[in-house]
Amino acid sequence: xxxxxxxxxxxxxxxxxxxxxxxxxxxxxxxxxxxxxxxxxxxxxxxxxxxxxxxxxxxxxxxxxxxxxxxxxxxxxxxxxxxxxxxxxxxxxxxxxxxxxxxxxxxxxxxxxxxxxxxxxxxxxxxxxxxxxxxxxxxxxxxxxxxxxxxxxxxxxxxxxxxxxxxxxxxxxxxxxxxxxxxxxxxxxxxxxxxxxxxxxxxxxxxxxxxxxxxxxxxxxxxxxxxxxxxxxxxxxxxxxxxxxxxxxxxxxxxxxxxxxxxxxxxxxxxxxxxxxxxxxxxxxxxxxxxxxxxxxxxxxxxxxxxxxxxxxxxxxxxxxxxxxxxxxxxxxxxxxxxxxxxxxxxxxxxxxxxxxxxxxxxxxxxxxxxxxxxxxxxxxxxxxxxxxxxxxxxxxxxxxxxxxxxxxxxxxxxxxx
Amino acid sequence: xxxxxxxxxxxxxxxxxxxxxxxxxxxxxxxxxxxxxxxxxxxxxxxxxxxxxxxxxxxxxxxxxxxxxxxxxxxxxxxxxxxxxxxxxxxxxxxxxxxxxxxxxxxxxxxxxxxxxxxxxxxxxxxxxxxxxxxxxxxxxxxxxxxxxxxxxxxxxxxxxxxxxxxxxxxxxxxxxxxxxxxxxxxxxxxxxxxxxxxxxxxxxxxxxxxxxxxxxxxxxxxxxxxxxxxxxxxxxxxxxxxxxxxxxxxxxxxxxxxxxxxxxxxxxxxxxxxxxxxxxxxxxxxxxxxxxxxxxxxxxxxxxxxxxxxxxxxxxxxxxxxxxxxxxxxxxxxxxxxxxxxxx
Numbered sequence: 066x067x068x069x070x071x072x073x074x075x076x077x078x079x080x081x082x083x084x085x086x087x088x089x090x091x092x093x094x095x096x097x098x099x100x101x102x103x104x105x106x107x108x109x110x111x112x113x114x115x116x117x118x119x120x121x122x123x124x125x126x127x128x129x130x131x132x133x134x135x136x137x138x139x140x141x142x143x144x145x146x147x148x149x150x151x152x153x154x155x156x157x158x159x160x161x162x163x164x165x166x167x168x169x170x171x172x173x174x175x176x177x178x179x180x181x182x183x184x185x186x187x188x189x190x191x192x193x194x195x196x197x198x199x200x201x202x203x204x205x206x207x208x209x210x211x212x213x214x215x216x217x218x219x220x221x222x223x224x225x226x227x228x229x230x231x232x233x234x235x236x237x238x239x240x241x242x243x244x245x246x247x248x249x250x251x252x253x254x255x256x257x258x259x260x261x262x263x264x265x266x267x268x269x270x271x272x273x274x275x276x277x278x279x280x281x282x283x284x285x286x287x288x289x290x291x292x293x294x295x296x297x298x299x300x301x302x303x304x305x306x307x308x309x310x311x312x313x314x315x316x317x318x319x320x321x322x323x324x325x326x327x328x329x330x331x332x333x334x335x336x337x338x339x340x341x342x343x344x345x346x347x348x349x350x351x352x353x354x355x356x357x358x359x360x361x362x363x364x365x366x367x368x369x370x371x372x373x374x375x376x377x378x379x380x381x382x383x384x385x386x387x388x389x390x391x392x393x394x395x396x397x398x399x400x401x402x403x404x405x406x407x408x409x410x411x412x413x414x415x416x417x418x419x420x421x422x423x424x425x426x427x428x429x430x431x432x433x434x435x436x437x438x439x440x441x442x443x444x445x446x447x448x449x450x451x452x453x454x455x456x457x458x459x460x461x462x463x464x465x466x467x468x469x470x471x472x473x474x475x476x477x478x479x480x481x482x483x
Numbered sequence: 484x485x486x487x488x489x490x491x492x493x494x495x496x497x498x499x500x501x502x503x504x505x506x507x508x509x510x511x512x513x514x515x516x517x518x519x520x521x522x523x524x525x526x527x528x529x530x531x532x533x534x535x536x537x538x539x540x541x542x543x544x545x546x547x548x549x550x551x552x553x554x555x556x557x558x559x560x561x562x563x564x565x566x567x568x569x570x571x572x573x574x575x576x577x578x579x580x581x582x583x584x585x586x587x588x589x590x591x592x593x594x595x596x597x598x599x600x601x602x603x604x605x606x607x608x609x610x611x612x613x614x615x616x617x618x619x620x621x622x623x624x625x626x627x628x629x630x631x632x633x634x635x636x637x638x639x640x641x642x643x644x645x646x647x648x649x650x651x652x653x654x655x656x657x658x659x660x661x662x663x664x665x666x667x668x669x670x671x672x673x674x675x676x677x678x679x680x681x682x683x684x685x686x687x688x689x690x691x692x693x694x695x696x697x698x699x700x701x702x703x704x705x706x707x708x709x710x711x712x713x714x715x716x717x718x719x720x721x722x723x724x725x726x727x728x729x730x731x732x733x734x735x736x737x738x739x740x741x742x743x744x745x746x747x748x749x750x751x752x753x754x755x756x757x758x759x760x761x762x763x764x765x766x767x768x769x770x771x772x773x774x775x776x777x778x779x780x781x782x783x784x785x786x787x788x789x790x791x792x793x794x795x796x797x798x799x800x801x802x803x804x805x806x807x808x809x810x811x812x813x814x815x816x817x818x819x820x821x822x823x824x825x826x827x828x
Contacts, residue, residue, distance in 0.1 A: 311635010446766025
């Protein structure tokens with residue numbers, strides 16, 4: 066024990082210096098928060114990144130697939146928190162990622178070489194993929210990712226309520242408005258389109274006969290008479306108090322619908338297992354056609370496997386991505402359907418999956434196959450902001466849909482030209 | 484006793500020692516100084532100065548998805564903000580928010596401080612109670628506000644209270660105007676009123692009790708509104724100016740409650756949320772984001788200088804009164820305690 070005289074200023078400074086040096090060394094040794102060794106075979110060691118999935122067992126499954134790969138050792142980094150930001154930083158700085166999943170492929174990053182082009186892997190098997198699934202990974206003629214999962218969005222409804230009221234699943238937006246109005250009671254709203262009323266608006270772009278951008282990708286193509294008509298119909302439902310709002314959780318979480326707060330809700334396929342477990346009368350239908358030029362659609366979110374442009378093991382990373390998401394198919398079925406509910410993008414795999422052969426699973430798989438739509442990677446934040454603001458002004462402030470869409474179209478096209 | 488007046492107990496009087504000017508230098512601590520100072524200096528350079536300079540440079544380039552841009556665009560990023568209706572809308576949102584939150588917080592915190600200052604006992608308890616919410620995270624408070632107090636269900640806390648007094652419940656607290664302002668202002672008020680109350684309380688406790696006694700002798704009723712207007716408010720002028728400036732800056736920096744409660748609604752998207760979406764959202768446009776950050780910084784500096792000019796921190800009573808507080812009566816002069824005056828007594 067140090068006496069008072071022994072504990073001099075020099076000793077204190079020495080201890081302080083050691084503390085600072087220790088802190089510095091500790092900072093150097095920080096880990097990335099979710100690294101698990103996949104073990105695996107010999108050769109190269111690859112770092113594979115996933116975002117944190119909510120379903121139990123997914124992390125173990127990802128590790129199991131990595132361990133099953135024989136040509137390289139693969140370590141799985143299960144990234145918690147803000148995946149997009151951390152991934153961007155890693156791709157920019159060369160932060161130890163070789164192969165990773167991504168749900169938003171960015172045109173600028175592709176041009177800057179942050180991703181490795183995977184056209185040579187996907188092109189030969191292009192026809193085996195769900196046609197819409199390749200949209201978000203294709204820029205011009207180049208393919209930048211391998212589709213891993215499809216998440217169709219659609220309407221859920223209570224079959225018993227529909228039968229009791231003598232209503233058939235809606236095929237047009239007018240039918241949907243009529244059904245929602247009919248099923249609205251003091252204790253239950255007819256329809257839930259999210260707390261901001263806008264959850265289905267993105268799908269409505271296609272359902273009204275438009276697309277986010279034209280074929281040439283040099284202008285937006287969302288401003289259609291049908292879209293304005295559809296937004297006007299939502300405005301009317303807001304005024305008639307047919308729509309649920311103020312629910313504790315938003316549309317992506319099926320809790321509000323499961324608790325009986327609405328008879329119909331917009332939702333994602335991921336909610337099906339939970340809903341079927343809690344309710345025995347669940348049905349699904351696609352987004353109905355809107356206006357005279359409209360068509361029924363199912364918008365699909367996607368996750369895709371990519372290879373990092375700054376990886377030092379590009380060939381090994383490409384080989385692993387090809388093996389996991391193209392060559393072998395057992396893991397794809399397992400990944401999509403054994404922990405939650407998603408659609409495998411390889412049509413042959415989806416056709417063989419037992420969970421997609423009947424009931425709501427078959428309905429959703431058929432939607433994905435026949436009327437699935439996906440957004441283009443050229444749809445950047447700059448282009449989307451005027452559109453999102455227009456929707457908000459229409460639905461929250463009662464602005465005129467046609468005028469707002471026209472102004473948004475002009476602003477979006479200005480952003481494309483900049 | 485200073486060295487210059489020290490007298491030796493000898494027959495000679497020592498010459499006054501030369502007075503040292505400037506700070507006292509402690510010998511032998513150079514190494515210690517640098518040992519402790521260097522980490523902070525390095526941190527300041529790496530995390531503040533370098534990013535500031537880098538941000539300034541990025542604002543002159545097209546930098547989408549990269550912080551090492553190559554395409555120089557000059558002032559193009561800045562020019563974009565002049566015609567960007569969404570950015571101008573975000574400034575309008577800030578003005579509306581500031582018009583709500585600043586006066587309400589000023590009045591509430593001053594009112595609470597006056598009430599607590601007048602308590603004969605339990606002051607510390609009430610001070611702690613009102614200050615405690617300051618320790619709560621904005622994000623946590625927003626979750627409580629959204630899921631519990633202001634959810635749109637009949638069973639929501641606020642809707643239940645409205646029902647008790649016979650008012651229809653509100654479904655769209657966060658999806659319709661003006662209700663979202665009630666949610667946004669109330670959460671910030673709850674979180675920050677205790678802090679400003681403490682500042683006012685410190686100001687109140689610095690006012691000499693003799694001033695109130697003198698005013699009472701002059702006929703002002705103790706605890707009355709005239710006493711408050713003639714004595715308390717003028718004495719709190721400096722504190723009020725500081726609180727006003729702090730609140731304006733805090734309102735300008737508003738992010739958490741808007742981001743967590745109303746998301747990307749253009750009507751409730753203050754400048755920081757808008758810039759966050761540009762620079763750190765999917766867009767990752769660091770060039771435009773950096774330009775926007777510099778524009779915002781310039782606006783904040785101008786607003787701060789203007790506010791200081793109009794209200795001022797000076798406590799002098801010379802010169803003309805300006806600004807929103809010009810209606811306040813002049814601060815009563817304290818009696819001088821110069822030796823001459825003491826001698827006259």
